[in-house]
Amino acid sequence: MEGLEDGRLLVRAEDTLLGEVVEMPVDMVVLATAMVPAADTEQVAQLFHVTRSEDGFFLEAHPKLRPVETATDGIFLAGTCQGPKDIPDTVAQVSGAASQALGLLQRGSVLIEPITAEVLPLRCVACGLCVEVCPFGAIEMVERRGQKLAEVNPALCKGCGLCVAACRGKAITLHGYSDQQLLLQLGALLRPAELVAIG
Ligand code: SF4
Ligand code: SF4
Incomplete structure (x- = not known):
């Protein structure tokens, strides 16, 4: 002033x-006084694998196309957990989130991604890198016949391929996108002479 x-x-x-x-x-x-995320926001985000914005608030899956959804199926956002907003905006968002949740429950079944990752047990050395990089919390370390290895939950996997790229031992493959399948697709696209040049 x-x-x-x-x-x-x-x-x-x-x-x-x-x-x-x-x-x-x-x-x-x-x-107007400043607003910061609730103290347990990080803990909740880790629990439900919800991403956060630079300011620390929960982040929607897409600001225009999926404003109340998160990257985790079945987890919806409403209110100031997403950032400062007034009461009318909050009420509108709550209605949207409730409709989305209701639609999910009424369908009675959930469609999952057809392209998911799979761990090749004999190659896995249980380094845990894939667990760290998966943004959807779809991989966990399990014990099978005395051997520790990574396992993908196909219901959570979105087929992003990050784990495939991260695994140094090539112990994870994406259904329909194995190295062999990609090479065969290239072989169908390229002339034999070009294949020889690449090989
Ligand atoms: S990154 Fe590869 S080797 Fe490491 S735990 Fe995951 S699947 Fe196994
Ligand atoms: S493909 Fe993506 S979503 Fe699926 S397990 Fe790998 S990192 Fe997670």
Whole structure:
């Protein structure tokens, strides 16, 4: 606040987008307090594998196409867990999230991705790298016949392929996208001479 101009309050501030100091006479100044995510946001995010924004609030799957959904199926967002918002926005979002949840329950079945990852047990050395990189929490370490190895839950896997790229021992394959299948597709596309050049 800089004082008075023609009996009105004069606000002096920096417009960070323009990089200029601006002044404007106003009738009233309302200061809004800052809002930060709840203290247990990180814990909840880890539990449900929900991603967070730079500010630490929960992040929607897509700001325009899936505004109340998260990257985890069946987990929906509503209210200020997603960031500061007013009551009308919150009420509208709650209605949307409730409709989405109801639709899921009424269908009675869940469609899963046809392309999912699979661990080749004989190659897995249980390094745990795939568990760390999977953004959907679809991989866990299990024990089979005394051997520790990674296992993919196909109901959670979205087929993103991150684990396949991360596994140094090539112990994970994506259904329909094995090295052999990709090479065969290339073979069908390229002329024999080009194949020889690549090989
Ligand atoms: S990254 Fe590969 S080797 Fe390591 S635990 Fe996962 S599947 Fe096994
Ligand atoms: S393909 Fe993607 S979603 Fe599926 S297990 Fe691998 S990293 Fe997770």
